[in-house]
Amino acid sequence: MQQKIINPQDLAFQLYELHDVERLLSFERYSEHSRETFQAALDLALNVAAEEFAPHARLVDEEEPRFENGRVEMRPEVKQALGVLRETGLMAAGQDYERGGMQLPAAVAQLCVGMLKGANVGTQAYAGLTIAAANLIMVQGSEEQQTRFAEPMMAGRFFGTMCLTEPHAGSSLGDLRTRAEPQPDGTYRLSGNKIFISAGDHELSENIIHMVLARLPDAPPGVRGISLFLVPKILVNDDGSLGERNDVSLAGLIHKMGYRGTTSTMLNFGENGGAVGYLVGEANNGLAAMFHMMNEARIGVGLGSVMLGYTGYLHALDYARERRQGRAVGEKDPVAPQVPLIRHGDVRRMLLAQKAYVEGGLALCLQGAMLVDEKKFADTEAQRSLAAGLLDLLTPVIKSWPSRYCLEANSLSIQVHGGYGYTREYPVEQFYRDNRLNPIHEGTDGIQGVDLLGRKVSTAGGRFYKALMERIEITINEGRQDPRLTESADRLEQAVTAIMSATDVINAEKSKGNKEKALANATLYLNAFGHVVVGWLWLRQGLKAIAGLGGKGEQSPAFYEGKIKACDYFARYELPGVITTAELLKTIDTTTLDILEEQF
Amino acid sequence: MQQKIINPQDLAFQLYELHDVERLLSFERYSEHSRETFQAALDLALNVAAEEFAPHARLVDEEEPRFENGRVEMRPEVKQALGVLRETGLMAAGQDYERGGMQLPAAVAQLCVGMLKGANVGTQAYAGLTIAAANLIMVQGSEEQQTRFAEPMMAGRFFGTMCLTEPHAGSSLGDLRTRAEPQPDGTYRLSGNKIFISAGDHELSENIIHMVLARLPDAPPGVRGISLFLVPKILVNDDGSLGERNDVSLAGLIHKMGYRGTTSTMLNFGENGGAVGYLVGEANNGLAAMFHMMNEARIGVGLGSVMLGYTGYLHALDYARERRQGRAVGEKDPVAPQVPLIRHGDVRRMLLAQKAYVEGGLALCLQGAMLVDEKKFADTEAQRSLAAGLLDLLTPVIKSWPSRYCLEANSLSIQVHGGYGYTREYPVEQFYRDNRLNPIHEGTDGIQGVDLLGRKVSTAGGRFYKALMERIEITINEGRQDPRLTESADRLEQAVTAIMSATDVINAEKSKGNKEKALANATLYLNAFGHVVVGWLWLRQGLKAIAGLGGKGEQSPAFYEGKIKACDYFARYELPGVITTAELLKTIDTTTLDILEEQF
Structure with a gap:
């Protein structure tokens, strides 16, 4: 395997066998596509990822962006790689043909960015955030905003950001204070301070388009008084040419444990009177507007975690096959040749855990991406509404599960490497550091938990929750039909029963x-x-995999056997923990609430 | 709390109430000591840790040692701090009075170094390794080696290292190749390459004493053919003055994810004909010699993990009390003041988990340290032999449990800090990176598992394993007597039963x-x-804690209540997982062995 970003067999299996992305070809929107065009985009993305992004991943970690003379200096390889990406047109992979896009399904478009994430998450973020901001304008913005701002973003000429967090308002977005004063000409003047703004400043693109949450003067307090504004770094004239510098300034860079290639900035808006901004969507509806595209952004976070875990797994697998250390259990001859690490049971356990986490996480993210398309383009309103509900339900899971378990995969990939894995001479320690961001940003794990349990499982009287559980039951019944899957089906049934029971309580x-x-x-x-x-x-x-072994698939028998064994592993080693947790949840335990502040 | 290294109440509770370190005063060796002298040493260590070590912990992470002109350059603060430490005499805290030591019990001596670990693990390692190497010489070396080498080490004039790993022989020590040729004068000439040698070169001390594993020409293959040698960087004359430079050279530095303040080196022995070395202990008995002091070294690793987790916890606790974010569940007023993070159930859960891990880990390491003293100095041979057996049994647990769960504590302390925790402006991300080494060095988790299950539980027909389980049963029966502990006692009983049953199978x-x-x-x-x-x-x-609340303790009621709640937490949230794991273990599952190499 030359690249260590993704296993091509797994990619093909997940897209064309597991999720059957080809069924989307029946949608009018994708009628000009085919498996070949999907694959061409993926091959292109993988090639750019391996050739242009991966080679400088360590470099931007070691020589992170610097704040010098009021501007951001960084390694030239970043601009070079993003330039190549721009030329491919992949930044508009999911957008309409008429906007210059490739009009690819979400699963394919997300995976194209996913390749870049696995290769070099720091450089990727400039493109990823731009794609997300452009999507937001395409969904919420006016026709003029789409043409003047989103189109140059999709073309990679302008880059974008999301400006939510303020120093005193992170998870508590309702407390943000940035103000937007309406002007007679219909524009606004923004003033306030934002922090942790990824890609908030740089010299990589002609312009930077900030999507900013702020308050109108008469806005109600809390989350109901937040509006969304588009604030360009450089004003854009009516003819699309660049005008004056807007009143947005870089106050400083934040230095992170990982993800170092991406600038994390403190931005000041309106230090010199007010930054020109344009309202996007309706006044006081900014949070809803932002969240309208949050599902896709959160799939992006989940997929980012998966791809960091995935590349770590492939590195560990490669290392475990090459590196010889120790001997098989029971080998008495001390001069027998050392065996590859992969022969050791504990190493194999760690590899299997990684496989279960990263391939399971990939399946989860692609499930979400398929629902994005079904929600938008399925034939009937009923199908679309069901897909939308399932997607809402799964979003907190897609955001958080990979960010926890694929981070654990990264830790295991270090462990497989032993002492070498702890050194910066090998890449796995960087994946671990990079991935540690994901349980924090775009809504912490704690926020996702409250979203799932406090709201999503009860939405529409629990309709979508029940629909998901029914789908799972159908799979369990199918699994029971095959002797090799009966145990896994039974164990899943027990876990489902436990979680449903806890949910009821x-x-x-x-x-x-x-x-x-x-x-x-x-x-x-x-x-x-x-x-x-x-x-x-x-x-x-x-x-x-069983179907594939029976001749209904395109992958190798060894690959399918591996899938069945990873399924076994997940059922035997991971699912029983669900029952343990569910038992605790059913007691409505208050240990964590009972301890008083002064008792710590 | 000024320092955030350790909670003084917890320190006092663990030493004087939980482990009753004062009972060691009845041993002849400690007859001149008292609680006051113990406390004086601990206060001194804590003061040096807080004043001299902690302030430059970030600095040596950011400006790690460099290999320049054949020598190691590093921040001057390291030498300054180690100089202050040397003046305190704490580097000989556990050594005999006649050797210039303080003759303190292991629990106290370990904790003195533990304070330094929590404050600045990178700078601490130079001292910690020296203490370990000096201990090794004191146990295994000749009288002359003790006087000529160990004494200057205990005085902090010479520093020490452990040279085990070679590029092709990490966990598989039996494969090491460094050779030692006997000379007519009774010395040896060593040649070979060592890697990952912490503190392997620097300009911090007058000399560096390397404890090197190597093979004699006629040695049998494998671990039975390894001998231990003492190889000084600079030869030491009969009168103790420094002689010529020995044939040991620095081949390069290794750059790590964390623990950056400690040089990790590649050393070449004998590039110019052979490094002068002295045999320590018996020929071909080097691994046993090394392992004779490994119990204490592994307590040191476990305690290092604990102290990194502990300081992270104290930082998270402080932050959670100060930082206001969001509102209580059910608060409808969006302009009500934000509440401290600690009011949120999920934050409190994360704090409680950290408390359970780090205070539990500290109790574990101190338990090990108490056994070190009982093993050496208890009144009867039966007591000493039992303590030695229990210590052997617990050593893999003491080494590995904190390195797993206190690392998790560090992850949780990042999570409590939110986005700030991921930045290098806060210290918690460094603790997480520093601590990630601990599951790897001094025997990986995998090695410890095989040591415990493959050997230690069966030693002497399982005598020590059974003795431990009996002690646990006694505590369970005591716990059942108090209504506040009945549930925890019952849950522990279930976990013990499960693990004993798995052990039998x-x-x-x-x-x-x-x-x-x-x-x-x-x-x-x-x-x-x-x-x-x-x-x-x-x-x-x-x-x-119950006894303390009843008047038999010195800590505050709030402190004791917190202990009871953390006990509840551990029993309810952590122990049930033991039963789940034991169920799996009892099936002698072979999923991880069944998957073939090509199926990954």
Whole structure:
């Protein structure tokens, strides 16, 4: 394997066998596509990732961007790589043909960016954030905003950011204070300070388009008084040419543990009177507008975690096959040749855990991406609404599960490397550092847990939650038909039963008005729920692998056997923990609430 | 709390109430000591840690040692801090009075170094390795070696290293190739390459004493042919003055993810004909000699993990009390003041988990240290032999449990800090990076698991394993007497029963000769076994807290309440996982062995 970003067999299996992305070809939107065009985009992205992004991943970690003379200096390889990416047109992979896009399905478009994430997450972020900001304008912005701002972004000429966090308002977005004063000409003047703005300043593009959350003077307090504004770094004239510098200034860079290639900035808006901004969508509806595209952004975060875990796994696998250390259990001859690490049971366990996490995580993210397309383009309103509900339900899981378990995969890939894995001479320690961001940004694990348990499982009277559990039940019944999957199906059934039972108890507690108690262990619920969903996706992979072994697939028999064994692994080693957690959840335990502040 | 290294109440509780270190005063060796002299040493160490070590911890991470002009350049603060430490005499804290030591018990001496680890693990390592190497010489070396080399080390004039690993021989020590040729004068000439030698070169001390594993020409292959040699960087004349430079050269530095303040070196021995070395202990008995002091070294690794987790916890606790973010569940007023993070259930859960891990880990390491003293100085041979056996049994747990769960504590302390925790402006990300070394060095988790399950639980027909389980049973019965601890006692009983049952099944499998199958999940066994031991120590802490609340202790009621709640937490949130793991272990599952190399 030359590149260590993704296993091409797994990619093909997941797209064309597990998720059957080709069924999207029946949608009008994708009628000009084919598996070949999907694959061409993916091959292009993988090539750019391996050739242009991966080679300088360590370099931008070691020589991170610097704040010098009021501007950001960074390694020239970043601009070079992003320039090549721009030329490919992949920054508009998911956009309409008429906007210069490739009009690819979300699963394919997300994976194209995913390749870049696995190769070099720091450089990728400039493109990834631009794609997300452009999407936001395409969904929420006016026609003029789309033409003047989003189109140059999709073409890679302008880059974009998301400006949410302020020094005193992180998870508590409702407390943000940046103000937007309306002007007679219909524009606004923004003033305030933002922090942790990724890609907030650089010299990589002609312009930077900031998507900024702020308050109008008469806005109600809290989250209902937040509006979304588009604030360019450089004003754009009516003819699209660049005008004056806007009143947005870089106050400093933040230095991170990982993800170092991406500038994390403090930005001041309106230090000299007010930054010109344009309202996007309706006034006081900014958070909803932002969240309208958050599902896709959160799939992006989850996929980023997966791809960092995935590349770490492939590096560990390669190392375990090459590196010889020790001897088989029971070998008495001390001069027998040392065996490859992969012969050791404990190393194999660590590799299997990584495989289960990263391939399971990939299946999860692609499931989300398929729902994005179904939600938008499925034939009937009923199908679209069901897909939208399932996507909403799964979003906190897609955001958080990979960011926890694929980070654990990165830790295991270090462990497989032994002392070498701890050195910066090998890449796995960087993946671990890079990935540690993902449980924090775009909504911490704690926020996702409350979102899932406090809202999503109960949306529409629990309709989508029940629909998901029914789908899982169908898979379990299918799994029971094959002797090689019966055990996994049974174990998944037990886990599903446990989590459903816990959900019922917690819902009853919520309906008694004891919300704090009911949600006290929402993060543990989130992890267990995620395990059930990934267990389901592993059982589905097991079913497709059995079909593949029976001649209904394109991959090698060894590959399919590996899938079945990873399915076994997940069912035997991971799913039983769900039952343990569910038992705790069912007690509505308040240990964590009972301890008083001064007792720590 | 000014310093954030350790909670003084917890320190006093663990030493004087939980482990009753004062009972060691009845040993002849400690007859001149008192609680006051113990406390004086600890206060001195804490003061040096806080004043001299902590202030430059970030600095040596950012400006790590460099290899320039054939020598190691580093920040001057390192030498300054180690100089102050040397003046305190603490580097000989555990050594005999007649050697210039303080003759303190292991628990106190270990904690003195532990303070330095929590403050600045990178600078501490130069001292910690010197203490370990001096201990080794004191146990295994000749009288002359002790006087000529160990004494200047204990005085802090010479520093020391442990040279085990070679590029092709890490965990597989039996494969090391460094050769030692005997000379007519009774010395040896060593030649070979060592890697990952911490503190292997620097300008911090007058000399560096390398403890080197190597082979004699006629040595049998494997671990039975390894001898231990003392190889000074600079030869030492008969009168103790420094002579010529020995044939040991620095080939390069290794750059690590964390622990950056400590040089990690590649050393070449004998490039110019052979490095002068002196045999320590018997020929071909080097590994046993090295392991004779490994118990103490491994307590040191475990304690290092604990102290990194502990300082991270104290930082997170402080931050959670100061930082205001969001509002209580159910607060509808969006302009109500934001509440401190610690009011949020999920934050409190993360703090409680950290408390359970780090205070539990500290209790574990101190338990080990108490056994070190009992093993050496208890009144009867039976007591000494029992203590030695228990220490051997617990050593893999003490080495590995903190390195796993206190690393998790460090991850949680980042999470409590949110985005700030991921930045290098806060210290918690460094603790996380520093601590990631601990599951790797001094025997990986995988090695510790095989040591525990493959050997230690069966030593002497399982005598020490049974003795430990009996001690745990006694505590369980005591716990059952108090209504506040009944649940925890019951849960511990269930966990103990599960792990004992799994042990029996695995031992039966071993006795059938299926060693590979029996040991396939040794690492999982190690984690679960560790949880049982720490669960026991938490129940003991709960008992002491109840006694304290009843007037038999010196700490505050709030402190004791916190201990009882952390005991509850460990029993409810952590111990049930032991049963889940034990269920898996009892099946002698071979999933990880069944998957073939090509199926990954």
